[in-house]
Amino acid sequence: MEAVENLRKYLKIPTVHPDINYEPVLDLLKQIANDLKLSVGVYQYVAGNPIIVLTWIGTHPSLKSVLLNSHMDTVPVIKENWVYDPFGGVVDAEGNIHGRGAQDCKSVGLMYLEAIRRLKNAGVRLQRTVHVLFVPDEELGGNKGMGVFVNTDDFRALNVGFAIDEGFANADNKFTISYSDRLSWKFVVDCEGTTGHASFLLNDTPGEKLTYFLNKVYELRDESKQKLKQDPSLSLSDVISANLTQLQGGYTSNVIPEKLTLVFDFRLPPTTDLAKFEESISRWCEEAGTGVTIRFLSKNQPYATKLDKSNQFWVAFENGIQELQVPYEIIVYKATTDAYHLRRVGVPCIGFVPLRNTVPLKHSDNEYLNTNAFLEAIDFYTKLIPALGNC
Known part of the structure; x- marks a missing residue:
């Protein structure tokens, strides 16, 4: 065939x-x-x-x-x-x-x-x-x-x-x-700090700052998981997903690195208050300590297609599905x-x-x-x- x-x-x-x-x-x-x-x-x-x-x-x-x-x-x-x-x-x-x-x-x-x-x-x-x-x-x-x-x-x-x-x-x-x-917000967090021999208990190290920021991310991640667990009517499209996708830094096992870098992939519902969300992650950087900076790889804004009678193509599309008598659901991707x-x-x-x-x-x-x-x-x-x- x-x-x-x-x-x-x-x-x-x-x-x-x-x-x-x-x-x-x-x-x-x-x-x-x-x-x-x-x-x-x-x-x-x-x-x-x-x-x-x-x-x-x-x-x-x-x-x-x-x-x-x-x-x-x-x-x-x-x-x-x-x-x-x-x-x-x-x-x-x-x-x-x-x-x-x-x-x-x-x-x-x-x-x-x-x-x-x-x-x-x-x-x-x-x-x-x-x-x-x-x-x-x-x-x-x-x-x-x-x-x-x-x-x-x-x-x-x-x-x-x-x-x-x-x-x-x-x-x-x-x-x-x-x-x-859902909106793609991908960003890099650089954690810079004190370097030295790994046998010491130095202050202000990149690892401490990384840990603080990462804990905040995973608190948010857990909140999303709990929302899905507690409300069966919700789907992944309705919550924020947050994942660490890359971790970089260090060059040998016995030296505290001067910088550790994390890369994150967040997907946000289009209803998210983006200004408030950005304020939150900026605050996490500040709270983690000096030398913690963020740079964005993507910061998508919300756009949607109208699915009503004002969209003649949608009317034709919907009629086509209904003629076949196939049920359908409408979601945020x-x-x-x-x-x-x-x-x-x-x-x-x-x-x-x-x-x-x-x-x-x-x-x-x-x-x-x-x-x-x-x-x-x-x-x-x-x-x-x-x-x-x-x-």
């Missing part, structure tokens, strides 16, 4: 950070575009990070277009933890397609393209132009991909009126739709995606993937997607794309 074979080919191309060669992906997408008679545009604003746009021109190209987005990059793998080769594109006896990116999110880009294949084979024409976008760097925040692309004349020339970006699979018999993302960058420049965007009865395996060992779920998602897009393209 062509759709499955194309996904297997895509999964066999390693696109894991930190060193990614996107050229094999570009070759594959050009081949598929040629088969589908879609035009191809390639943009590159940061070396080694191409942005690829496959375009199906509508009968009324002056109308606002529809953008279907996915990202090419994936998180790394620990191969020894995998039952199958994460870059083998293996299909097991149950029809599960194994590989890094099977859910996040190589399958998503091919769902769009394989749906367009079916529509074109059936002679369907759309009034609106449809752009299928493949971007790099999403897993690192998108600053070398979507983050820069949305600020260019090349992007503005796409005339986008509505976009769909990646979403979470749902383990139950329903779809999950997001209209906003638990993580942060390239949808953030689209909403930031005023493009209405939802996070969505038509995968139900599917265990979410984003970033997991042994990531896979069942063939039937993949094909059902393509079926859904053959109905949804015309609804959006003709609304």
Whole structure:
């Protein structure tokens, strides 16, 4: 089956950070575009990070277009933890397609393209132009991909009126739709202090300051866990997640380092009082002692897409789901995606993937997607794309 074979080919191309060669992906997408008679545009604003746009021109190209987005990059793998080769594109006896990116999110880009294949084979024409976008760097925040692309004349020339970006699979018999993302606040805390022989009990050491700040973070983390435990109506989208992701410092075992560095990844609900939150972490730095400083890697602001009758694309989308009689839930996305960058420049965007009865395996060992779920998602897009393209 062509759709499955194309996904297997895509999964066999390693696109894991930190060193990614996107050229094999570009070759594959050009081949598929040629088969589908879609035009191809390639943009590159940061070396080694191409942005690829496959375009199906509508009968009324002056109308606002529809953008279907996915990202090419994936998180790394620990191969020894995998039952199958994460870059083998293996299909097991149950029809599960194994590989890094099977859910996040190589399958998503091919769902769009394989749906367009079916529509074109059936002679369907759309009034609106449809752009299928493949971007790099999403897993690192998108600053070398979507983050820069949305600020260019090349992007503005796409005339986008509505976009769909990646979403979470749902383990139950329903779809999950997001209209906003939790906010990504990533920052570095440097703790400088007294250095000396590790046999001494010196004052004002970096480790003491680090401990104070880290305790504050984990107090906040515990508060979020307690909120989820005490109120079953809450989800991860409703609380702050806080995690230490990197710890750096020292050069030998018997010397107290002059500096220790911590890197944090916080995800905040869009309802968070950001000024108050920033005041809190600045105060933690002050209380930890002199020489404790903070620098931000990201400080996302809240943006949301309206899901009401004022958004004609949402009306068409919702009608499409209701016609299929598939239940759905509307959430704030638990993580942060390239949808953030689209909403930031005023493009209405939802996070969505038509995968139900599917265990979410984003970033997991042994990531896979069942063939039937993949094909059902393509079926859904053959109905949804015309609804959006003709609304």
